[in-house]
Amino acid sequence: MSFAQHQSDEKPKATLPSLQPKSVLERATQAAAAAKRNSTAEARATPPSSASAESQAAEKPMILGIPPQELTPLVRRALKHLSDQVASLKSDRARLVERLRRAEELADRDTLVPVFNRRAFERELNRVISFAHRYEVQASLVYFDLDGFKQINDRFGHPAGDAILLAVGETLAANIRESDLVGRVGGDEFAVILAKAGPEDARKKGAQLAEAISRTEITYQGHRLRVGAAYGSYCFESDDTGERALSRADEAMYANKVGRKIQSL
Incomplete structure (x- = not known):
């Protein structure tokens, strides 16, 4: 055997790395360390704006007691x-x-004339009487009955009479204060509540309104028609009711009408 062959035979053999699997404990430890490193890296990589957005979402107010995170599209609809x-x-x-x-x-409105009907007028009358008594102020009532109305109805018919009533109601409404009230309390009878008016003021206002009625004229089928008016005034007393006040004013009106007839004889 040659020297070269002898040297080759005596050369030590190289040591190969171990191919045996690691123990279970060692592998588990390494996996846990790797997971921790990944979690830390992801946290560092999260942009500040995302954290800010989450914080803002948490600070949003609830709507009708519903937290923001529960406001799904279905809930919003x-x-x-x-x-x-x-x-x-x-x-x-x-x-x-x-x-x-x-x-x-x-x-509350009369079916024909743009004034209070009797029911509503009496209601308002009771209110004014109560107010006058409570605050110790005077208030009065003027009652009107139309002269010549029946003759117009008989001669020209009810449409002509309705036109007269409408004209009279508009005349009264146009010649009173905003604090006063007009009502139609009978077929051809009207009444006016005068707020803060004593007996003398009521008589003067009644005469003025009666004169305004007598000047009211309508034209019906070529005929010029007008009526007159008798009136009576009454100043409320503390124990009055609306019905009683209307009755007293009606009595004063009737006395005035009789007196006028006697004077015309």
């Missing part, structure tokens, strides 16, 4: 529907209130 329903109910209520106001106004 439900809230929008509910809001629309509430708005619709408010609108319906406003319309009903307006209709009720109009109905009450129509119920």
Whole structure:
């Protein structure tokens, strides 16, 4: 055997790395360390704006007690529907209130003349009497009965009489203060409430209104028609009622009418 062969045979063999698997404990420890490193890296990589957005979302106020995170598109649609329903109910209520106001106004108005009917007039009369008694102020009532109205009705018919009543009601309404009230209390009978007016003021106002009525003229089928008016005034007393005040003013009107007839003889 040669020297070269001898050297080759005596060369030590290289040590190969171990291919045996690591123990279970060692592998678990390494996996936990790797997961921790990944979590730390992800936290560092998270942009500040994302954290800020999450903080702002947490600070958003609740809507109707619902947290922001629960306001899904479905919940928002439900809230929008509910809001629309509430708005619709408010609108319906406003319309009903307006209709009720109009109905009450129509119920208070005379069917022919744009003044209070007797029911509404007596209601307002009682209010004024109570106010006058409570605050110790004077208020009065003037009662009117139209002269010559029956003759117009008999000769020209009810449409002519209706036109006269309408003209008289408009004349009275145009010649009183905003604080006064006009009502039609009978077929051809009207009454006026005079706020803060004593006996003398009521007599003067009654005469003025009667004169205004006598000057009121309408043209019906080519005929010029007018009526006169007898009046009586009454100043309220503390124990009066609306019905009693109307009766007293009516009595004063009748006495005035009889006196005028006697004077014309």
